[in-house]
Amino acid sequence: MNIQETIKAINKMRADGVIERYAIGGAVGATFYLEPLATLDVDVFISLQLEPGKLIANPQPIFDYLKARGGQIEGEYIIVAGWPVQFLPVAGGLQEEALAQAVEKDVAGAPVRVFTAEHLAAIALQTGRAKDKARLLQFIEAGALDPERFQSIVSRHILQEAWNRFEQQFLKDRP
């Protein structure tokens, strides 16, 4: 089990033209900005091109490519270097923007595209499960967010109400 090997495999997929743009999100993405966050899988956001005449993008080429290289498919996951990887087509304006503005980081000499801290935080706010709220708090407490940049994402993607609720619930009267 080696997540760096997983990242290399994803880069190879891009080099081989199986995927175009990608960016790592979720807990693994957040680990680039925070302390390591325990997780069981790797979320890889991708843009899938529609085939002519089709309304739904087909992820089959990704599965075929990885299967041919020893990847095991398990439901919506494919195991790459021991890690279950979930390829998530970007859905909605926020994720599309996050993918477009993802930043390149260096992992032991290998490039990896990761969502910005502000986009990861905004996606957590939008998703809104308990663990997402906890993650958003971690970003805030770690001082990992550029407040102006985060606020502009919140406004642009109509998350102001959710942010107000979050502030009221978790940040009011904070020491």
Place this chain on the structure above:
Amino acid sequence: MTFDLVKILQSKREFRQRLASRSIEEKLAMLDALRERALAIRPARSAAQSNSLHERPPPCRAEKKIRDDNE
């Protein structure tokens, strides 16, 4: 050692900051270790919590497969 909650919380914050400032290679290696640990303890914990109130985890058939393989 202290029982002063303020100091304890401050110490926890500092520890998290130290972890966050480690190199990404080190942090990814920690993710590998955390995942192995989580997989090792998860079946027992799930059984213990079956009657308690908890957020429904996302489906992870890969995890089940690994568990099945180990059993």
